[in-house]
Amino acid sequence: QATDENNRIIQAAIGGTSYSNSYEYILYANGTVGNRGHSGIDLSSLNNVTQVAAAHNGYFGAAVKADGTVWSWGDNANGQIGDGTSGTANNKTTPVQVGSGSSNAMNVRYGKIRNRVTGITRKIYNNPTEIISNVLLSEDEDLIIDSSEITISQSFSLLPAVSKTSAVLISGQIIDGRIADYYKDSEISDINSNNAGYENFSVIRPKGGIYGITPIVISDSNSGLSSLLRVSVHPKDGVAMPQVAAGSTHMIALKYDGTVWAWGNNNNGQLGNTSIGSSIASPIQVMLDVDGENNPIYLNNIVQVAAGTNFSAVLDRDGQVWTWGEGTDGKLGLGDTGNRQYPTKVSITDVVFITAGPRNMFAIRADGSLWAWGYSYSAQESSLGTNGGSTSVPTRVLGGASGSAYLSDVVYVTAGEITTYAIKSNG
Template sequence: GVGDTTSYASPQQVLAESGPSPLSRIIAIAAGYDHSLALSDDGKVWSWGLANEGRLGNNMNSSYISRPTRVLKQDLSNLDSIIAIAAGFNHSIALKNNGTVWAWGDGQYGQIGDDMGTERTTATQVKNTSNSGFINNVIWIASKGKHNLALKSDGSIESWGRNDYGQIGDNTINTAYYPVAVSNLTEVEQNQSISISKNSISSDVYLRITDIKSNSFEITAVALDASLVDNVAFSRPDNTYTITQAGYIVDLSVTVTSSSQAGSTTLNVLITDSYGLTSTTAIDLYVLAPPVITTIDNTSTNEDTAVSPISFTLTDEDTNVDSLNVTASSSDTTLIPDENIDISCSGGYCTATITPGTNQSGSTTILITVSDGSAVVSESFTLTVTPVNDPPSAITNATKIAGSSNHSLALDTDGKIWVWGNNSVGQLGITPLVTQYTPVEMTAIDSVIDIAASANVTDSNHSLAVKSNGTVWAWGYNLYGQLGNNDCCTSSANSVTPVQVLNITGVTKVAAGANHSLALKSDGTVWAWGYNDNGQMGNGTSGAGTDCYSPVQVSGLNTVKAIAAGAYHSLALKQDGTVWSWGVNSNAQLGDNSKTERNTPVQVVGPNGSGYLNDIIAISAGLQHNIALRNDGTIWAWGYNNEGQLGQGSLYMDSQYPVQVVGVSNTGFLTDVIAIASGLNHNLALLNDGTIVSWGVNGEGQLGNNNTANESSPNEVYLENVNNIFVGGDHSFAIESDGTVWSWGKNNYYQLGDNTMTQ
């Protein structure tokens, strides 16, 4: 808390949040393993130290913070009215003056007490023992390691968190994800019964023993019906135990190995201390016969067709068959989602109804599991779904198409969005999370005026849309906050349902990078959110801990009329025809005649690094290169050029400043261009005669010239009467004058929308 990470051999004064003054008005302190807390007399909590796993409660997951920062609630207001604090290993708790308890940090073992088991970067209210409200009437708190205690005004104690050594005190070793009552401490506590299947070993049964005088004792156990029991084992092989001090408590366990005979008996347990005094307890033992399930034959069905009802029977010697728990699962939940398996049973006769996922085919193993509470048996069979070649859908009124490396979106004239391709993280905005072979309508939002799909080279993609009311909506992958809804960093932050981007309206256009997002407002300003390791936010920050989970304004930009996002860099086109860039610059993609990373916008220089690029009417960003269309119909490119992305003919050098794209077959320079589009490493240009040319990487056929050889100069695409062009990562689109949409290139996730995986 002294503003640096230097170790000191003598006490140093903790500083205030900023400035040279010390932290003051402190009434309580607490220390975790590698973070610290302080409570000020105004009821606010301060934290500093290691900051991952949310342990500082300041809505950040950076590496560390070396000066005190305020702990926040989930609405990002200050946590206040606190009267006591406590710090665990990598989490913390606080007691408010109204008797409620709040927690933040690591929640893997339930330390947060919110029944979630996940980390919390802001203070979250601890639930009550019924998990239906919140704990109250607490008068004191304590935290140690990865569990917590709360003392209530009625003298009772509640606890939650890690419990592998019984530290919760509820007579179990089960992790508690919300508070449980601490058990009364009596002379001997035990589970009252053991239910176990034939020829099996029971779970541990825990006994808690105390002796007010002796500190050692011996324990034995005898079954009244020895034919049911092969062995009784204790946690100490010699069955002798020593308590560190008379009056203290020792926990031990008993394990029973059953015989091949079913039935019930009583296990008498005798505890004898060093003075010969004894105590006894009895444990009821039930040895059960496991349920039996009949064999189920392999079966098949056609794509999008429910399986004919599958019948099987259940029997059980000592359990009512109607009380058996029957569940089912699929080894391929894309082909057969678990929720699509419905089982109904009555009197031991069961029927399974199974429906394949939409447009899915292949084989999966269906596992039927039956439990009587002690024994679990299962039966499996193979289900084969035969593909049916559905006719592909055709979009005839598209106005814009956007694509990532593995999914595609189309916006039609009615403001509706159509989606197809990979949907592993919800990037299509529809359920279930299965690949779509042809376009389907995404009905969650309407009245859309612009769309974007992330420039990510992996399966982790997100999508954006602008509605006619100027709001922005996002869905899909959200590990870095790219959805802009102030959530991030875990798989649970992904959203298959569109969420509204916070704190921004008046938007007209959007663009999506690999893990960051951009929005252009009607006032000409640009806003960004998401990943910021390389300055993608353009707000003067970069590096670890600077990701933005909701929009921030890009510094110094106004009168902007168009935006574009590469993987880790961004572009803006101003009304005066100049181009501005920011973000990563390792391959000269910023066009400022350098390879220096920029966290605020810089102006793209002119040809040969002289002056500035001007008279630009359109821009497009690739993975690590960019192209710009000039008002004279020429194209200028800069950045990475290892595969001919810059269209320089026989030259394959990266360029730190714009260079003019050569003409078809490397003759002269390309002219008469009216529209441009860039994929990850390829480009399209639409000419004023309705034809298309393309250049760059072509390993997936994305250039549309009937081969897969890379091209370093423009070549013709075999289409005519084209009105517009668009690209995905490694695939391309064109809209003809009659509204017909054509696609070509990579198709491993059906991103071409033609109901095949053929490129």
């Protein structure tokens, strides 16, 4: 496996209508996207990409660039490309931009990686328009960035050698109620003395882990393992890193300000607005409800989006999951199989990560437990991992060879029609 930044695979998004008709979009650490199996689609023009998405039960995809713009391609029968057109005559073989302009200004004016032992600087970013992302970071190195206009969020770490606690930011910024209390004043002074002239900076040290979209790969010199961390970088007054998710005939996107936008097919209310039954070919803001005078109340404070077949889901900054659209198989997790026109709160709390399969949902809680709801292939071969059939309420996933104990220490999960994969904190 290649270890340089140009060839390292950061993310793989799998789409298609069946195993024999599937395809993959591959995000590489240099920000380019590869296409495996989606015939007729040319993604060579994409660069500076931080996330890719592929359609569940469909043939279209999308990408988010480091400047926050969304680009999409493929089938457009229901306006799911989001460029204002619809119909198969308007299918796109190359990426087109959804909407216009950038949804965030994520330019980093200063950054470097410094070895804590030797003090040697390995890489410096001086270009005002260059984005710090996809950085190869050893366990004995600090990533130091200008934080005058950005903030950094916490996450789990996938590295076996570190604990699952907050990332350490030596900048006086509070992360999850804690400041850099793991390090002595002398260490902080040392960093200050080596960064004279940069009053507003943050130091990311791979001790506890960080959470978000922009990936960082770190290496454990003891075990020889490499591991992926994700840094969510967003404007200082923002809520989240821009994201996009693809359903079967619709898409939803998250802006840096925590608002959610959707486009494409709306036959089951999966776009979260008042126009059920109508396809929408341009992004429209997802509503939470309407007030007494029929004015829209919009969904906000969202940090992650997911989409499946005719339904959508989001995670808010308080760890609450919201779902809407088609409720078949209980995939909304609301205790029934009914549809929902607007986002509705699911009875699970302290969630840090969500993902959607075509007809089911998975959520990781802060304690590392994995929960699932929706369609299961069968009670005997449960794709939910719950030792039973489909369920309409969040149910904890079992693990181990015998399936008799609950799965724990989960840091990542991805779901398909009949198969689900989870990564634990030990890799």
